[in-house]
Amino acid sequence: MISTFKKSLPAIFSFCTLALALEGMIYWDLISYTLIPAPSMVLGVLKTLHKEFTDAFLESFSNTVQGLGLSILIGGLIAIVFSLSELLKRAILPFAVFFQTVPIIAIAPLLVIYFGFGSPTVIASSFIVSLFPVIANTLIGLESPPRLQLDLFKVQQASALQTLYKLRLPWAYTHIYAGLKISAGLSIVGTIAGEFVAGGGLGAMIDSARTQQRVDIVFAALLLLSLMGLIFVGTLAFGNKWILQRRPFDK
Template structure:
């Protein structure tokens, strides 16, 4: 990606953000909307600056739990996808359970995670894992099953075994799909970690960003709530950007579509 293309990708959303922020600031000023209902962007930025240390520590705690959940999702989800790709009857028998597992709202089972794992990072990591694992399973499985039939025939002609075909053809072909699933899962892992913190955080060292949001709501500090939500959004964007960078670095010499982003 050239310097000019980088600017063309960054400048338009930045300009639109500034325009929307300025418009919202003026609209809230013109309508004299109380800060406790909807704080102006300038007030949110001021709260972010005033609580920078606390929110940074909380964001780092959430980032740790989300990172662990995402790593476990990548390992477990990739492994399950490989197992499901082995035979059609395996997929018919077990893939519906993976879909069902995804439909269960993490908010509903978060209290059960406390019972199973106790309060603290283990339950929060489990929440991040539960939310983020299915996109990796679904996308990796799609990649494993959509390998070029001509290449599969070539491997059969040369009498390659199932393990050799898996390691040398199907797995490499599924890497772009796996990375797509990882992109989706990266943002979901942050959401899952925050939901887990609402229920299972121990408030140690101030807790994570979900705890900061809860405390600010109870203290009726709406500007701090928005500042914490902003930090959570930036954390999700950071995760997505890191996965995008890893995807670009790993695929730029092999898969053309990855180099165009």
């Protein structure tokens, strides 16, 4: 814990320096507070609207967790099925690329028509945006054990399922983790895009602040979104470290 704090010190230091510099520049009118709010203004609005921000944060957080959870579950299953069947992979994988290339903002209105306003649309948006990295990375991992290790399983007459969960899945661990890190960030992007059109959470707060030119609210929401990102990345990093201390999948 202490070593993690020590490692984060440079980042904390640069964040504080930047905040102080910004505060000074706005205080001496070098930058207009209507464009960039002073950090003290952001803290102020967070304090006055703390109930609204807390509710919005929790709603966005919950939507993101559900969207990401669905991506991990469904993306993982799709990757496993693809790794077991070359035919299915060739038939379906090109369509999965759709999820990577389509701009979510273009299909978000469709999601509102299908799922209505509120959480279901937001979760679907978060899921669509974060799905592809899970599929792509897991699939690369599942397909990349060294030939000699696959030979070992073949000589011992292991079934395809045994090879999957005793060799391919453990081998894919580092790839799956890399995919999760990318998807975690993207799932937040998907949530906010979904909330822009379907309402609720920090996305809706940002959208409504935009119409009122309240940059302090927008920046406060961005700060909370960064915090959410840090929670996701931190949890993943902690989980990864915990697992690797017990099983050296990365060696």
